[in-house]
Amino acid sequence: MLKYLLPQGSSFAGDIDFLFLTIFVIVGFWFVLTMGMFLYLTVKYRRQDGVKAEYITGKEANLKRWITIPHALIILCDIVLIVGAVRVWYMVKQDLPEQGDKVRIVAQQWAWTFYHSGPDGELGTPDDIAVVDELHVTKDTVYHFQGESLDVIHSFSVPTFRLKQDLIPGREISGWFKPTLLGEYDIQCAEMCGIGHGVMGARLFVETPEQHEAWMQRVTAMASK
Amino acid sequence: MSADHADHAHHEPTFIEKYVFPTDHKFIATQYLVTGLCMALIGGFFSFAFRMQLAWPGSDIPVFGHMSPAEYNAAITNHGTIMIFWVAMPVLIAAFGNFLIPLMIGADDMAFPRLNRLSYQVFLISAIVIVASLFVPGGGFGGAWTAYPPLSAEAVYNLTPLGSSMWLTAVALEFVAFLIGGINFIVTAMNARAPGMKWDYVPMVVWMICIASILFMGSVGPLVAGAVMLLFDQTLNTGFYDPTRGGDPILWQHLFWFFGHPEVYVVLLPATGIVAEIITTFSRKKLFGYQLILFTAIGTGVLSFFVWAHHQFVAGIDPRMANIFTITTVLISIPIAEMLFLFIATLYKGSIEFTTPMLWALGFIFCFLIGGVTGIPLGASGSDIYLHDSYFVIAHFHYTFFPIAFIGSFAGITYWFPKWFGRMMNATVGKLHFWLTFIGFNGIFMPLFVVGLAGQHRRIYNYEHFPDLSTPDLQMLRIMATCSLLLLLASQTLFIWNFFYSMWFGKKAPANPWNANTLEWTVQSPPPHGNFGPDFPTVYRGPYEYSAPGRDSDFWPQSEPS
Numbered sequence: 001m002l003k004y005l006l007p008q009g010s011s012f013a014g015d016i017d018f019l020f021l022t023i024f025v026i027v028g029f030w031f032v033l034t035m036g037m038f039l040y041l042t043v044k045y046r047r048q049d050g051v052k053a054e055y056i057t058g059k060e061a062n063l064k065r066w067i068t069i070p071h072a073l074i075i076l077c078d079i080v081l082i083v084g085a086v087r088v089w090y091m092v093k094q095d096l097p098e099q100g101d102k103v104r105i106v107a108q109q110w111a112w113t114f115y116h117s118g119p120d121g122e123l124g125t126p127d128d129i130a131v132v133d134e135l136h137v138t139k140d141t142v143y144h145f146q147g148e149s150l151d152v153i154h155s156f157s158v159p160t161f162r163l164k165q166d167l168i169p170g171r172e173i174s175g176w177f178k179p180t181l182l183g184e185y186d187i188q189c190a191e192m193c194g195i196g197h198g199v200m201g202a203r204l205f206v207e208t209p210e211q212h213e214a215w216m217q218r219v220t221a222m223a224s225k
Numbered sequence: 226m227s228a229d230h231a232d233h234a235h236h237e238p239t240f241i242e243k244y245v246f247p248t249d250h251k252f253i254a255t256q257y258l259v260t261g262l263c264m265a266l267i268g269g270f271f272s273f274a275f276r277m278q279l280a281w282p283g284s285d286i287p288v289f290g291h292m293s294p295a296e297y298n299a300a301i302t303n304h305g306t307i308m309i310f311w312v313a314m315p316v317l318i319a320a321f322g323n324f325l326i327p328l329m330i331g332a333d334d335m336a337f338p339r340l341n342r343l344s345y346q347v348f349l350i351s352a353i354v355i356v357a358s359l360f361v362p363g364g365g366f367g368g369a370w371t372a373y374p375p376l377s378a379e380a381v382y383n384l385t386p387l388g389s390s391m392w393l394t395a396v397a398l399e400f401v402a403f404l405i406g407g408i409n410f411i412v413t414a415m416n417a418r419a420p421g422m423k424w425d426y427v428p429m430v431v432w433m434i435c436i437a438s439i440l441f442m443g444s445v446g447p448l449v450a451g452a453v454m455l456l457f458d459q460t461l462n463t464g465f466y467d468p469t470r471g472g473d474p475i476l477w478q479h480l481f482w483f484f485g486h487p488e489v490y491v492v493l494l495p496a497t498g499i500v501a502e503i504i505t506t507f508s509r510k511k512l513f514g515y516q517l518i519l520f521t522a523i524g525t526g527v528l529s530f531f532v533w534a535h536h537q538f539v540a541g542i543d544p545r546m547a548n549i550f551t552i553t554t555v556l557i558s559i560p561i562a563e564m565l566f567l568f569i570a571t572l573y574k575g576s577i578e579f580t581t582p583m584l585w586a587l588g589f590i591f592c593f594l595i596g597g598v599t600g601i602p603l604g605a606s607g608s609d610i611y612l613h614d615s616y617f618v619i620a621h622f623h624y625t626f627f628p629i630a631f632i633g634s635f636a637g638i639t640y641w642f643p644k645w646f647g648r649m650m651n652a653t654v655g656k657l658h659f660w661l662t663f664i665g666f667n668g669i670f671m672p673l674f675v676v677g678l679a680g681q682h683r684r685i686y687n688y689e690h691f692p693d694l695s696t697p698d699l700q701m702l703r704i705m706a707t708c709s710l711l712l713l714l715a716s717q718t719l720f721i722w723n724f725f726y727s728m729w730f731g732k733k734a735p736a737n738p739w740n741a742n743t744l745e746w747t748v749q750s751p752p753p754h755g756n757f758g759p760d761f762p763t764v765y766r767g768p769y770e771y772s773a774p775g776r777d778s779d780f781w782p783q784s785e786p787s
Contacts, residue, residue, distance in 0.1 A: 002611075003680040006693075019607045033377045035594060041572040042587060044577070052779060053772040054574040058514030061302050067514065074562055076557045081605055085555070088549050088607025093544040101274065102249065111384065151374040153474060155539070159680030159693065162611040168475065168541045169375060170468025186693040190614040190682045192369040194382055195295045198686040199595070221251065 003055050009160030010094050011178040011183060017164040019088045023140065026077050030070075050204065092163070093203045098178055100141040107147070107154035108169045110196030119216055129219055133202040134185060147173045155191035158204055166191055179206040245506035248338035249754055253345050254324035255645070258638075260352060261315035264307050265631075267356065269714055271304035275686075280700075280707035282687040289667060295384070297365025298688035303359065305370035306392065309488070310399045311352055313630035318403065318441075318493040319348070321637050322410045322434040324645060327430045328745035329785070331419025331762045333755045336412040344405040351398035366392035369684060371481060374466035374474045378458040390459050397452045400445050407438035419784075424513065426783065428743050428768040432519060433498030437491045440526045442485040451480030462469035478540055482533035489625065490529045494522055496633030497564065500586045503640050504568060506741045507583035508575030509779050511769040514567050521560040521567070528557045529755065538609050547606040554604035561597055565590060576772070576779075580739075581655035583634035588663050589628045598623030599674070617677030620670040627666055635659070635720070642724075645739045647751040648731030654723045662718035668709025672702035740780045743768045747784055 001024065002008075045053075055064060062185040102123040104115035114135040118127035123146075137143055147156055149167040157164040161177050188201035207215065228345065274289040275297055285291055287561040292300070316517070323341065327334055335341045366389040368377040375392075380386035390609075414427070415434045452724070454465040455477065464470030466477050505512050512518065534542060534550040568590055589650055599621040602608040612618060635658075642650050681694050688694040737746040744762055762784035770781040 002678055005675070007282045016608055016611050019605065020563070020611070023602045023605060023608060025261070027601050030562070030595065034562075034569065035591070038572075038590060038594070040571045041569060042577060045572055045575045045577050047576045051576060053509040053576040055511060055772050056513065056574060057511055058517065058570070061525075063570070063573075064514070066570060067517070067563060070564055070566060071559065078558060081601065082552055082555050085551050085605030085607040087300055089544070089547055089551070089610070092610055093539075093547070101338055126493045135313060149483075153373050153381050153540075156616070157682060159611070164539045164610055164613055165538045168468070170474075171541060171720075173541050186680070186691050188682045188691065192298070192371075192373070192376065194376055195367065195384060197684060198294050199690045201691050203692075206557075223634050 007160055007181055007183075008162070009158070009179060009181040009183075010163065011180055012088070013093060013160065013162040013180075015088050019084050022084050023081055026081065030074070030077070063152040093175065096144065096174075097142050097178070099144045099176075100178075101138070102144045102146070103135065103137070105145050105147045105156055105167070106150060107133075107156065107189065107193075108150040108154065109194050110189070112156075112189075112200070112202040114202075116216075119220070127220075129216065130218070132206065135202060135213050136205045136207060136212060138209050139182055139206050141180050142176060142178045144174060144176050147175070152193050153191050154189045154193050154200070157188040157190035158185065159188065160185045160204075164190055179204075182206050182208065236642075244327045246342060248334070248342050248517075250323045250327050250335045250338070250544065251339060251645070251752065252343050254320045254322075256345050257315045257323060257348070260321035260349065260373065261312050261320060261634075263354060263457065264311040264535075268304050268307040268312055269717070271300040271307070272710060273306050273714055275300045275304070276707040276710045277780055278686060279688075280704045282689060292425045292686070294686045295364055295367055296720050297358065298369075298684070299365035299388070301367055301370055302392075303355070303365050306396065307369070308626070308630060309354065309492070310396060313492040313626065313634075314399070314403060315348060316634045317408050317499075317630065318410075318434060318437060319344070321495060321641075322406070322438075322500065324641065325428075325745065326410055326413050326431055326434065326753060327417070328644075328748070328756060329743050329768075330414060330417060330422055331429050331744045331757060332413060332417035333761075335409050336417055337409050340405055341409050344402050344409065347398055347405065348402035351397065351402060354391055354398065355395035358388050358395060361387040362567055363388055365546045371485070372477075373481075374454070374455060374458065374477050375468075377477075378399045378455060378466050380459070388458075390456065393452055393456050393459070397449060397456070397554050402448050403421040403441060404445065406707075409440050410438045411435050413742065419761045423764075426764055426767045428498075429501040429515070429518065430495065430498030433494040433501075433522060436522050436526050436640065437475060437494040439531065440488075440494075441491045444484040444491075447480045448484035451477055475537075475541060478537050479533070482536045485536065486533045487526070487529040488722050490525055492509045492629050492660065493625070494526070495628040496589065496636075497568075499523070499633050499637040499640070500568065500589050502741075502743070503570075503582045503586040503636055504571050505769045505771060506640075506739050507580055507586075508572050508577045509771045510571050510573075510575040511767075512567075513570040513573070515767065516770065518564055518567050520565040524560040525557060525564070528553060528560065532557060535609070538606050551606040557603050557604075558597070565594060565597070569634065581650065581652055581659060582636050582640035584656060585639060588659065589636060592624055592628040592663075592666070593634060596621060596626075596628060599624060612677065615677040615682050616673045616681045617684065620673040620677055620681060623670050623673075631662070631666075635662070638724075640739070641745075642727065643734030644745055644750050644752070645729075646728045646754055647734050647749075648691065648727050648729075649734050649738065650731060651714075651723050654719050658716055658719040658723065661719070662713055665713030665716060666711050669706045669713065672709075676702050688773075706750075719768075739784075740778075742770060742780050744783055747782055 106113040116129040117123045147167040149169045155166045185204045187202035276419040279291045363385045457463040531553045535554040571736045734750040
């Protein structure tokens, strides 16, 4: 359902959306049931002349079932939810598929610097391409990222990827994503980082290998001028 | 205690004793109530200012004027801080705790009346400090109510050297005030109960305020220490949270949320206690499963100490830790769901009268149910990767905090107003106020769920800087939320009018206008200094003996001999 609000731009976006849908359906079932019961009882037992309330303590076995059975079922649903959540979490945050390319993300008040690997495909070499507020990646490549912050806590957030990771000063935080949708999307800073937090956006460009190649030539030519 | 009590009966307090240095629990309760409601006006004004900015970015906001990014950050930060620490806490715990505990357990006052006075005085100072922090050079603190360092620790980053230190001082002082108050509530409930008031005869709201106080005292200690360290980082140039000098910014997050999550239940439990009193009275029913509700409250309280890191799933903690906290967080749904089930079951075969307090209590169940279920996708680590720090979070916790802080408080105020001030509130205006507030509230946060799911992140003063978020559809939802807020705020004038008009000109209230069972309804309205006169009441039965079989009357006061 989330894809109607925002396209799924990464390999795991669909899994996160499916987890959300699962939770929505399970929780929605309980919500409708509980809310329906609540509204029904409220209307059905409104005060009527000559009708006295009944004396019920809550210890009656036939009535207590209405609490204990849902209680047991909720534990069951919780187990399903936990398994689903941990599965998706493991895939996105604990697992690290084999690297196709790497990008270094450096956040500071209030800008992003993205270090791309350049024509040689290796990060940390002289031909690295550093760009402010623009991240250029190729579709269907597994990217490892290495996130850093120079001052306060920032959070690298790409809604179309369904990816979010806080960047902490003094640490290197790694993770991965695999873009699956061509186009241009928002990158946000999702952690309050001072007065410029509201303008700390960047743009993500997901390109075909040819477009990416052309972009690299363009920026290297610009740099050598 | 009885000698002390006899003293009270003969000695009417002088003007200074009553109004300047009061020790009467009812007057201190009134002080907390009025201070809390005044702070709510400030917190509400902030929400007006920043929602106007979000709906019509850059426009000239009435009363406020043009809003800069720094002012926007200060407004959202102080809105959150004030609403939780200076509205929900003083009204729900301190005002109702002070007013209700002695009256409901049959005591003449709190166990430590002078500590009680000190608690309010410290609280008042903290309120003055937080309000003053908005007017110092550099402006108020704008690093969000969670105040994550290094942003909050260093003036070069937050640009509010005075504002952030004063904000932190105010919060620490507020904690001190509620530590003093919490000790008082617990000691009073344990030691000052009237003869015959066994543990399972104690009204639910007293239980809930005591459990909340225990949770608060158990969780706030680490944060007070953390706040002192942060204050040292700000002012003495220490490096507790500074990674360049061996400190750790994540440490603050652990200390903050170790308190921050139990805090949710600290304010939730008193509100559910208020709701329990009201739904039993107005459905003329015994509480369904008194002990079970108590166990769910205690269970929730214990579990709440083990869920804090679900606020930090993507904060850079060890990713394996998220799995543990997902389990504890999802499990907390069990006691909370069960508590709501038990409240709903209490309505079964009742005789429900839709008075103003009952509307608020039912409205609480309605809204809190939405707040509860929308917490699950946030507690589940996998989906929280996307939803963390989005407007979905904002909508979720407002669906919990608004029912707690406002719907719960309005329920309590309209229910106990006759006892508190000796006069009845206007029921027609009260119901109109309920419906407009209820519609306004849902109108604000339903659209915000949607913008959150569409990827809108929090604490941004103008979404025009984010092309994917500056679409006309999303902007329309933002405008809908702001218009609903205007309705919500405007309808509070009804409450303010009703509150003050009824206080002075309302119909005189009898001792027991709702035919309720608990002890506070056996004394005149308002209760005199010393509450019960020369003799303490004796308690013969539990608080919810409504519609007992074999009796003509459908209620059975706790102190009526059988």
